[in-house]
Amino acid sequence: MEELEIHRPEGVRLQKVLASAGVGSRRACEDLIEAGRVRVNGEVVTQLGVRVDPDQVAIDVDGERVCVDSTALTIVLNKPRGVVSTMSDPEGRPSLDKFVSAYSERLFHVGRLDADTTGVLLLTNDGELANRLAHPSFGVNKIYVAKVKGQVPRSLGTTLRAGVDLDDGPVRCTGAAVLDIGKDASLVQVELHEGRNRIVRRMLDAVGFPVIDLVRTQFGPIRLGTLAPGETRELSPAEIGKLQQAAGL
Known part of the structure; x- marks a missing residue:
């Protein structure tokens, strides 16, 4: 990998880039590199002298991407x-x-x-x-929890995963589960990567359970907490x- 050539004057030492990104102390980042746990553009790097341009490379630690752009917000x-x-x-x-x-x-x-x-x-x-x-x-999933009117059947999750026909085309959840069943209202969790307008509300209304309250609890790997x-x-x-x-x- 030419861009990883050792001792090139340009670029920043890899351990410094990792430390600046909050991965750990400089010494801890050096240990990660020497242990073969760091990849740059998909290639394992084990030498401490490697310099990289943080704006031009993708860096993974233990298979997880690390954002090394200090301007990213x-x-x-x-x-x-x-x-x-x-x-x-x-x-x-x-x-x-x-x-x-x-x-x-x-x-x-x-x-x-x-x-x-x-x-x-x-x-x-x-x-x-x-x-x-x-x-x-790109298939980035979002998870919602809906409070709906009525006493839903346990089979509702299966129905939503099988797909629902709407006016602007069918929609199918990548995941769905009934969390709670009450006499007048129930809780349903829906996971999908669709982004159409009011898609969760329309889907649940189409199967006979209008939404009372709706909260998105997760977007990709980011949780509401x-x-x-x-x-x-x-x-x-x-x-x-x-x-x-x-x-x-």
Whole structure:
């Protein structure tokens, strides 16, 4: 691999790049390299003298992508109910701008959540990453938990995985499960990579169980966790790396 030629004057030592990305101390990163646990552009690197251009290489540690771009910024927001998924709204409705006003970078929201849906919404300064994560062809799954009207059958998960016909074409969940069954309402978990407008609500309505509340609990490898509605947090380089890997970058 010519770009990994030892002692080239340009580039940054690999262990320094890893340490700057938060993988560990410089010494710990050297140990990872010597143990053969680091790959650069798919090639195992075991020599400590290797220099790389962080903007031009993909680095994996133990098979997990690590984001080594110091300018990369991705934020996860627990979008509250009533907020529209735009940076500003001509109708004056609450939008995303107030949640990212502290950042000078231009941020792109990854896909959308309708105003009544809460949960994981990603915002990033990487336009290509945003486009790939949102496009169904890359198969990045999202997980939702829906509170629906009625007492659902245990077989509902099978029905959703088999597919549901909607006005704009069929949709099939990659995963679905009934979490709880109540007399008047039930909880259903739905996993899919579709991004059509209000797709989860329309799917559940089509099988006879209208949605009362809907929350997206996970987008690719990023989970909602303990974030309260309206709270944000910056993703770590390791988390951004996992998103890049999921998006095929």
